[in-house]
Amino acid sequence: MLTSLLKHLRGFRQNTEGALTVEFMMMAPLLFWAFAAIYTYFDAYRQDTVNLKAAYTISDLISRETSELTETYIDSIYAMSQLLIRSDSAASIRISVVRWDEEDDRYYLDWSKERGDAFVEWTNATINEVEDNLPIMPDQERVILVETRNDLEPAFKIGLPSMDLDNFVFSRPRFAPLVQFEGVDIVSGSHNDDAPAEE
Numbered sequence: 001m002l003t004s005l006l007k008h009l010r011g012f013r014q015n016t017e018g019a020l021t022v023e024f025m026m027m028a029p030l031l032f033w034a035f036a037a038i039y040t041y042f043d044a045y046r047q048d049t050v051n052l053k054a055a056y057t058i059s060d061l062i063s064r065e066t067s068e069l070t071e072t073y074i075d076s077i078y079a080m081s082q083l084l085i086r087s088d089s090a091a092s093i094r095i096s097v098v099r100w101d102e103e104d105d106r107y108y109l110d111w112s113k114e115r116g117d118a119f120v121e122w123t124n125a126t127i128n129e130v131e132d133n134l135p136i137m138p139d140q141e142r143v144i145l146v147e148t149r150n151d152l153e154p155a156f157k158i159g160l161p162s163m164d165l166d167n168f169v170f171s172r173p174r175f176a177p178l179v180q181f182e183g184v185d186i187v188s189g190s191h192n193d194d195a196p197a198e199e
Helices: 001-013 020-063 071-084 126-135
Strands: 092-103 106-115 142-152 163-171
Touching: 020 071, 020 092, 020 142, 020 163, 071 092, 071 106, 106 126
Parallel strands: none
Antiparallel strands: 092 106, 092 142, 142 163
16 A cells, blocks of 8 residues: 555656646746736836926926016926826925024025925924924025925735825025015025125
C-alpha cells in the first residue's frame, strides 16, 4: 500500500503534462491585484504632482502682476486650477500676500482670498499659525502664498485610504514691490533693510 502510494506520488511529481489555463486561474487574482495596485499608486503620485504644478503655476502668474487684482481674477485663477487638476475631485485654493515686519517681529497679511470649501480666509490674527512654514524675509518683504487642497479617492480598493493632497508654495512679486487687491488698503514699506519702514 505504502509502496503503491509512493509510486503514484513520484509519478505525479515527474508528470509534466497539464493545462496552462489552470495555472493562469491560480495566478490571475494576484496578477490583477498587482496591476490595480501599480495603477492606483501611479495615479496618486501623478495627481499629487499635478496639484503641486498647479500651485506653482498660480503663484507664478500672480507674482508677475503689476495691476490690482479683483474678485473676478481670483475666480478665473480658481477655474484655471480646476482645469489643471483632475476634474472629478473637489479642489480648493487660498491665495494670500504676506508681509514680514522686523520691528514687530511677526508676519502681517496684506490680503487673502479663498475659493472652494476647504479653506477659511487668513487674518492678521491667524496668519502666524503657519509662520514656521513661511520663509525668512527682510523687513517689509512680501511673498505670495498659494495653498491648494484636492481630495484623492483611490481608483481601486487596494488598502490606500482616501486623502487630501495639500500644497503650500510661495514666491516673491517679480515686477512690483507688492501685489495690490482692489479695495484693500495695504501698508507700504521699503525692501531696503537700511531704510526705516514707513508708518
